[in-house]
Amino acid sequence: MSEKGQFTLLKTKNISLLSGLPFLFLSLFLSGFLNLSAEIESFENIKKGVVQIRVYTQNYDAFSPWASKSVSASSGTGFLIDGERILTNAHVISNSRYIQIQRHNQTTWYEVDILHIAHDCDLAILKAKDPEFYKDAHFFELGDIPELNSPINVVGYPIGGSRISVSRGIVSRKQQSTYAHSQVDSHLVIQVDAAINPGNSGGPAIQDNKVVGVAFQVATRGENIGYLIPTTVIRYFLKDIEDGKYDGYVELGIRFMNSFSTALRKLLKVPDELGGVFVQKVLRGGSAFGYLEKDDLIFEIDGLPIGRNGTVVYDKEDRLDFVEIIDNKHAGEVIHLKVFRKGKIEAIEFPAKIMNNFAYLRNKYDEPFDYFMIGGLLFQNVSRDILQAWINNKETYGGSQFLYRFYYFIEDDLGSDEVSEDIIFYRKLNHRINSTSGSYLNLILEKFNGTPVKNLRHLKQLASSDTSEFLQLKFRDVESPLIFKKNEIQKADDEIRKIYKLEKAND
Structure with missing residues (x-):
């Protein structure tokens, strides 16, 4: 009434x-x-054109990788795009065991196939198995990045009901920000003041009947601050998968600072008219490795002048971080820079590359954690997941080495041709054979019987091919190795598997 x-x-x-x-x-x-x-x-x-997604998930356990966690149910949103594809967030369907979808006023839940998933930009593509799902469907077109202070509608299936919901809001900011799903990748985001609640994830933000973003995360502090994945990121993802697989984002691979410091500018004799950013470090494996040098001033990218604060005029007169230009390049595309180096201006170009040694910093999804056991000592590659499990289980004794090598493995160039990934002794399954090993917990394994350990796969190969009577485990920054008799190890590991109900412990 x-x-x-x-x-x-x-x-x-x-x-x-x-x-x-x-x-x-x-x-x-x-x-x-x-x-x-x-x-x-x-x-x-x-x-x-908006899709409700019902997901049954079973997460993997990094601390006890032989065990699976219980199945849980969750929900999210997606929407239809060309090719009868359903676009949603990667975090909506990660670690899924079973997925069902339904559109407005449908009474049947339909099964889907996962076609592509991109954890570094939190996007995924699904497709219904039954063509009946698409009857009378609407397929959305992608629009441009919305203007600041312009209205948008966020559509989805948030908690609190089973029917479709619309939240209205205003575009309040555009900036590079960390995507929470991977915990490390940064891309452009659109901040809105619309209410985005659990269940809205993956839903379209609509302006003038076109999708201008995908709802994906909210601010933990502050009311009604939500974030959208913009169409620049969506289009990047869709172009990447045109060849049938997702490759991922490229990285420039440098640490840099703004160029406001007058003292540094005078020291390096930088002309006043140049803006730009100073290169502090060039990281191994990045696109710029072998091309840029410390103290280079990057003042132009792809013909766009870079301001002293590191921004360029990019979208409708808005200033964005210059790394947004890199973010829109695919592997193999050329990066064009102008730099001021040792008193001279130089034009430098090189191909954009994916930085594979960056992967350990991301959260891991959709596959179990690999590990290896020696005498009840559990080893894994150093990763964000094992770091989080280590914190959650309060196994933090002697962890300073672990923390340093996790955060600075790339920064301080700790890797080499001999060591591609650090291996950590992160947990002990108590048994009489390992009663004296506690002081080695949370240390990085350096050598196995005198041979440098490259990664977990290499450790398994060394252990399986070794014919020595003793096993010597040398840890970094510790002079005395941990020593076991090999025949005792084999017997103890069999007992430990039975006691702790381990399955396929050394596969």
């Missing part, structure tokens, strides 16, 4: 105010009616 009553009262009031202007009133009335009709028709189409 309240909405109908308000509409009626307003209509009556308008007739009273405009009774002397019947033609004007009629034209305004018809215009409003037509706009309302168009909006209603538009929303009917929108409802036909």
Whole structure:
């Protein structure tokens, strides 16, 4: 009664105010009616293209990698794009065991296939197995990055109900920010003041009947601060998978600082008219490795001047971080830079590369954790997941070496041709054979019987091919190795598997 009553009262009031202007009133009335009709028709189409996603998930356990966690149910949103594809967030379907989808007013839940998933930009593509799902469907087009202070509608299936929901908001900011799903990758995000709740993830943000973003995360502090993945990132993802596989984002691979420091500019004799950023370090494996040098001033990228704060005029006169230019390049595309180096201006170009040694910093999904056991000592590659498990289980004794090598493995160039990944002794399954090994917990394994350990796979190979009577485990920064008799190790590991109910412990 309240909405109908308000509409009626307003209509009556308008007739009273405009009774002397019947033609004007009629034209305004018809215009409003037509706009309302168009909006209603538009929303009917929108409802036909938004997808409710029901997911049954079983996460892997980094601390006890032989065990699986219990199955849990969750939900999210997606939407239809060309090719009968469903676009959603990677975090909606990560570690899934079973997925069902449904559109507005459908009574059947349909099964899907996962076609592509990109954890570094939190996007995924699904496709319904049954063509019936697509009957009378609406497929969305992608729009441009929305203007600041422009209105958007976020559509989805948030918690609190089973029906489709719309939240309205305003675009309040555009900037590079960390994507929470991987915990390390940064891309452009759009900040909005619309209410984005659990279940909204993967839903479209719509402006002028086109998708201008995908809802994906919210601020932990502050009310109604939500974030969208912009269409630049969506288009990057869709272009990447055109060849049937997802490769991922490239990295420039440098540490840099702004160029506001007058003292540093004078020291390096930088002309006042140049903006740009100073290169502090060039990281091994990145695109710039072998091309840029410490103290280079990068003042132009792809013909765009870089300001002293590291930004370029990029989108509709908005300034964005210059790394946004790199972010939009695919592997093999050329990066064009102008740098000021040792008193001279130089033009430098090189191909964009994916930085594979960056992967350990990301959260891991969709595959079990690999590990190896020696006498009840558990070893894994150093990773973000094992770091989080280590913290959650309060196994932090002697962990300073672990923390340093996790955060600075790339930064301080700790890897080499001999060591591609650090291996950590992160947990002990108590048994009489390892009763004296506690002081080695949380240390990085350096050598196995005198041979440098490259990674976990290499450790397994060394252990399986070794014919020595003793096993010597040399840890970094510790002079005395941990020593076991090999025949005792084999017997103890068999007992430990039975005691702790391990399955496939050394596969």
